Amino acid sequence: MSEPVIAVVGAGAVGGLIGILLHRSGTEVVAVARPETARQINSDGLTLHSPHFGDQLGRLTAVTEIPDGARVIVATKAYALPGIVDALRRAQPAEVVSLLNGIEHMDVLRRAAPDARVAGATIAVESTRLSPTVIDHRSPFLRLTVPAAAESTGVIAAWNRAGLDVTVGGTEAEVLWSKLRFLAPMALLTSYWRLPIGAARERDAALTTAVLAEVAQIATRDGVPSDPAQLARAIHALPAGMRSSLQNDLDAGAETELDAIGGALLRRARHHDVPAPRVQELLDDLGSHGAAA
Template sequence: MDDGTVFAVVGPGAVGGLFAWLLKRAGHEVVAVGRPATVEAIRRDGIEVRSEQFGSGVERVRAETEVPAGAGVILATKAYGLDDVLPGIVVARPSEMISFLNGVEHMAPLRAALPGVPVAGASVAVSALRASMTVIDHRSPFVRIEAPEAAAGSASVRALTGAGPSVRVGGTEAEVLWAKFRLLASLALLTSYWRQPAGTALSEDPELTEAVVAEVVACSVAEGVPASELDLVRTLRSVPGGMRTSLQEDLAAGAPSELDAIGGALQRVGERHAIPTPALTRILTALGSNV
C-alpha cells in the first residue's frame, strides 16, 4: 500500500526497471529517473515486464531526467554510472537512499555526498535482461533482496517487500555487500578471463579458480567479514553452468564495464592489507585493466 513516499528509481535498466514496475504495480508512486532517451521511451511506452513469477504486462511509470525533491531513492545504476547520477541525487536531497550497486567501495562516497540522509547498501540476486529501453525479461524464478538490519525501517525496503521480491533484512552492511561481492567477483572475473560460461570457466584451470577464491576470501576477512573458501566454492558450484555474467558480456562488446569496481576494488583491498593477489593481477592484466 502507498504510504505517501515517492520512490525514485535511478537507473531504470533491467534491475531498476523491474523494481519500478513492481512498485508501480503494487500501488506506489514511482518515478523512473534516467537519460533523456530512456525517459522519452518510458513516457511513450511504459515499462513492460515479461516474467513467469510475476506475470507480464505494462505499467505506466512516470519518467524524469531529474530526481524529485525529497524522494526515496532506489539506486540501481551500474557502478561506473555513479559519478554521473550522484550530483542530481544530492540536489534533490532525498529522504533516504537504498543502493543496489555492485561492489564495496561506493558506500563511502554516497554517505559523504549525502550527510544526514539515511543511506544503506543492499544487494539483489536476480536474472533480468533489458530487451529494449522499455522491455525487461525477468528470467530467474526469484528476486532476492538482502538489506542490512540498519535499513529495517526504510520505506523503500518496506515497499519492495510488499511488491513481490523476497526480502531478507539482517546483519551489517558489510556482511550484506561482501556476501554478494565474494560470489560476483569470483564468477565475473573468471568468466570474463576465459570468455566462457560459468561451468567451463570454473573448471578450465582448477588452480587458478582456487587461487581467485583464496584471494577473494582473504580480502573479505581482512575487511572484517569472515568467510571460508569452502563455502564460496560450494556457492560457485551451485551456479548454473551455462550462466554468463554482465561483466563478461560488457567486456566482449567493448562497452563500459564494472571491471574496476570488481577486480580493481579487490586489488585495492589487498594493497591496504598487504595481501598478495597474483591471481587477480593475472586476470586484470589479461583483461586490459590499468588498475
C-alpha cells in the same frame, strides 16, 4: 501527509525490473532516466519478460530529475555513480538505498546525501535490458539483501509490500561483501574464459580454487570472515548456463564494472597486504582487452 515517492535512478536491467514490480504492487514510483529514455518509457511503458514474475507492461512515470525529498533506489552501474552525485545533492532525498556492485560507493553516497538515511543493499538476479523499454529477467529468482540497520526504511517496506524476496540482517559491510566475494570470482572467471559459469569454473580447476582462496582471504582481512570452501559451493550451485553482466558488457564492447569489482578487490588486498596474484592476473588480462580498469 503523503508518503515520499520512490525514485529508481537507473531504469535498466535491475532498476527497471524493480520499478515495474513496485508499480505493480501499487507503490508510487518513478523511473529517473536520461531525457530520451524517459520519453520512450513515458510513451511505451516498460515491458518485462520473466519466467518468474510473468510478462507484463509497467506504465510507470519516467522523469529526468530526482524528485525533492524522494526515497531513492540507486540501481545504476557502478561507473555511473559520479554522474548522479549532483542530482542527489539537489534532491535532498529522505532515503538512499543502493544496489550498486562493489564496496567503495557508500562514502560517496553519504557525502552526496548527508541528511538522508543511506544504506547499501544487494540484489542477486540475472536480468538484461534488451532495449530502453524492454527488460528480460532470466533467472528464476530475485533476492534482495539488506543490512539490519535499514530494515525500517520506506524502501524496504515497499519491497516487502510488493512481495519481493528480502533478507534482512548483518552489518552493511557484511551485506556488501557477501555479494562481492561471490560476484567477483563469478564475473572474473566467466569474463576471462568468455564462457558461462558452468564451463568457466571447470576450465582450470586450480585457477578457480586459487581465485576463491584469494577473495576469501581479502574479505576476511577486511573484517568479514569468509570460507573459500563455502564460496566454492555457492559458485558450483549456480546454473551452468549463467553469465555475468561483466561478461555481457565485455562482449558488447561497452563500459564495464571491472574496476568496481576486480579493482576494488585488489585495492583492499593492497590495503591489508594480502597477496592476490591470480586475481591480478585475471584483472590484467581483462584490462588489456579493453575493459575499463
